[in-house]
Amino acid sequence: MVRRPLFKPVHPVYEVTEQTIRMGDAPGYSVELDDENKAIRKMVKLMDGTRTIEDIHSALLGEYPELTREEIAEAVEDLGGLGFIMDQAAEEASGLTLAQKERYKANIRFFSLFTNLEQSPSYVQEQLSGKKVTILGMGAFGSTVLANLVGVGIEQIKLVDFDRVELNNLNRQMLFNEADVGRLKVEAARDFIARLHSGVAIETETMQIGSSADVEQVIAGSDLVVLAADQPFFVLPRWVNRACVNLGIPYIAGGFNLIEGQFFLVDPGKTGCLDCMHLHRSEQVEDYVRLIENLLNTEFRPPTATIAPNTMMITAMMASDAVRFLTGIAPVQSAGKLLLFDFNTLEKKVFVEWERNEQACPTCGKGNGEEPIFQVRANEVYVNVRH
Numbered sequence: 001m002v003r004r005p006l007f008k009p010v011h012p013v014y015e016v017t018e019q020t021i022r023m024g025d026a027p028g029y030s031v032e033l034d035d036e037n038k039a040i041r042k043m044v045k046l047m048d049g050t051r052t053i054e055d056i057h058s059a060l061l062g063e064y065p066e067l068t069r070e071e072i073a074e075a076v077e078d079l080g081g082l083g084f085i086m087d088q089a090a091e092e093a094s095g096l097t098l099a100q101k102e103r104y105k106a107n108i109r110f111f112s113l114f115t116n117l118e119q120s121p122s123y124v125q126e127q128l129s130g131k132k133v134t135i136l137g138m139g140a141f142g143s144t145v146l147a148n149l150v151g152v153g154i155e156q157i158k159l160v161d162f163d164r165v166e167l168n169n170l171n172r173q174m175l176f177n178e179a180d181v182g183r184l185k186v187e188a189a190r191d192f193i194a195r196l197h198s199g200v201a202i203e204t205e206t207m208q209i210g211s212s213a214d215v216e217q218v219i220a221g222s223d224l225v226v227l228a229a230d231q232p233f234f235v236l237p238r239w240v241n242r243a244c245v246n247l248g249i250p251y252i253a254g255g256f257n258l259i260e261g262q263f264f265l266v267d268p269g270k271t272g273c274l275d276c277m278h279l280h281r282s283e284q285v286e287d288y289v290r291l292i293e294n295l296l297n298t299e300f301r302p303p304t305a306t307i308a309p310n311t312m313m314i315t316a317m318m319a320s321d322a323v324r325f326l327t328g329i330a331p332v333q334s335a336g337k338l339l340l341f342d343f344n345t346l347e348k349k350v351f352v353e354w355e356r357n358e359q360a361c362p363t364c365g366k367g368n369g370e371e372p373i374f375q376v377r378a379n380e381v382y383v384n385v386r387h
Contacts, residue, residue, distance in 0.1 A: 005056070005076050006049035006088040008112045013044050023084050029113065031082055039064050043075060049088030080117040087117050094122035099199075100129065104153050114329035124327050125153055131326050132156035134222040136209065136240065137229030138185035139163070140304075140311045141254055143175040145226055148319035150193055154326075155200050157193075159186040160218050161229075162208040172308040209236065211384040215243035224322060227253035234296060235380045241266065241274035242381075245364045250325065252334065254318045256343075258305055261314025262351065264338045265325060271336035272356040273364040278373045280354040289372045296377060310343045317341065317348075 007013070011024040016032055021041055024030035035041055039060065046056045057072045079085045094101070101108070104125050111121035133154050135142045138161035149157065165173075165180040165188055173185075180188040186204040193202050205218050209229075219225050227240045237253060244251045245268045253274075254263030266273050272280070281288045317339075325332045333339065337353045362369030374381075 001089050001093065002052050003076075003090075003117070004049055004052055004088040005047040005080075005085050005117075006091075007044050007047040007079075008084055008086055010109050010112055011084055013041060015041075023079075023082070029083065037064070039067070040075070043072070044079075047076075047085065049091075077117070083113070083116065085117060086112055086115060086120060090120040091122050094120060095126050096122050096129070100125070100153075103197075104129075107151075107153055111327075111329060124329060127327050128153045128323065129155045131223040132158070132221060133224045133226060133322075134158040134160065134219045135226045135228055136160045136215070136218075137227070138189050139169070139228065140172045140306065140308075141256075141315055142226065142228030143173045143185070143189055144311055144315040145228055145254075145319050145322075146189060146193070147175060147196075148316060149226075149322065150197050150200055152319070152323050155197075156203075157200060158203040158205065158218065158222070159189055160205045160207065160209070161185045162206055168304075172306060172311045174308065209239065212239040212242040212246075213384045215239050216247060219243060219249055220247060222249050224326060225249055225251035226318075226322070227251055230255050231301070232380065233301075234292060235377055237274055238381045242363055244268060245273050252318060252322055252325070254314060256306060256310065256314055257302070259343050261310065261317075261341045261343065262338055263314065263318045263321070263334055265321060265332060265334040265336070267325070267335055268364060270356075272354045273361060275363040275374070276357045276361045276365075277338070277352065277354045279357050279360055279367075279371065281352065282371065282373045284352075289376065292373070293376055313343070314341050 013021060013023050016022050019034060019036045020032055021035045022030060022032050033040060043056060043060060046059050053073050053076060054069065057067065057069045060067055076085055101122065108121045108125050111124040115121045115124060131154055133149055135146055135157065138159055146157065163185050165176045165183050165185055167181050169176060175189050175192045184206055186206055190202040190204050193200050209215055225240065225244055227237060229236060240251060244266065248268050250265065250267045252263060252265040254261065256262065321332055321334050324330045338351045339348060340351045341348045356364060358365040360367040362374060
């Protein structure tokens with residue numbers, strides 16, 4: 001395939017002085033170059049995706065007869081290395097349909113920030129469109145993550161929930177409307193997505209998860225699982241953790257309280273799992289087990305007290321990290337880390353970071369599970385599990 005350089009349309013090129021130009025204007029994506037004879041700015045204008053390196057060289061020869069073809073090729077490589085050039089020929093060779101290219105045009109432009117001459121941004125989009133994601137829970141968290149994932153181009157999604165839409169959901173669960181009250185959430189969400197994007201294959205499962213075996217049943221074949229439900233507290237995340245580790249499927253989990261949202265990602269075999277985190281916290285916090293037991297013994301179920309903007313902020317961060325994970329375009333921020341976002345201050349921080357504990361973890365390692373933290377609600381966590 002003959003390369004046809006295209007200066008990425010997301011970046012401006014403008015004069016700083018008569019002798020200097022600036023490429024790019026976003027923090028971390030700009031550079032100033034000496035261009036006293038204006039050859040660079042003229043070359044950039046010729047890099048419109050229709051010309052080969054030979055064509056660009058020929059077009060510049062009249063004004064710059066001393067330029068060689070090798071110098072043009074080197075300039076393309078240098079600008080590509082700086083992140084400003086893509087290959088239009090590779091873009092056109094993408095497996096995306098014309099409809100996908102049009103629908104995801106803004107996505108593809110965004111992905112161009114992270115690609116180079118060897119990887120087209122359309123290929124990143126193609127990767128996403130071929131992934132399958134399962135979302136456990138279609139409440140505020142799950143339904144908002146769903147909308148984000150459909151927007152970025154995930155075209156195979158499974159929804160798992162048993163609940164029905166209520167009027168008091170509508171302050172924050174924007175996929176639903178008044179006509180949906182009383183309907184199963186998975187069905188209402190499926191119908192919303194069908195109207196939004198007919199190319200997305202939505203599979204639904206109406207069930208209340210009661211064990212890690214249930215989780216394994218519904219997530220099999222997924223590239224990523226999103227845990228967007230929180231009950232039963234402490235127990236459900238451990239069911240999901242065990243199922244995902246057993247099947248080798250990564251998952252991202254999130255939730256919120258009154259003033260904070262949080263999320264983390266587990267990539268089995270690469271990051272520590274949730275039980276590794278419990279081990280880590282047990283070692284770091286003297287009364288960790290006692291506090292969890294005491295909280296569980298209160299049987300307290302916090303009433304929903306949140307607003308749509310807060311839900312959208314934390315779920316957008318979560319979906320953005322899911323995109324990083326599924327494409328590899330940038331480092332995953334929440335892998336093996338519990339991130340907290342403060343809705344009052346709009347500040348994000350790492351609350352806890354943990355490593356895989358291969359020796360002691362009973363789920364992703366060789367541990368026997370005798371530590372006190374693993375005795376908490378053990379009869380529920382290990383229901384239907386053979387020891």
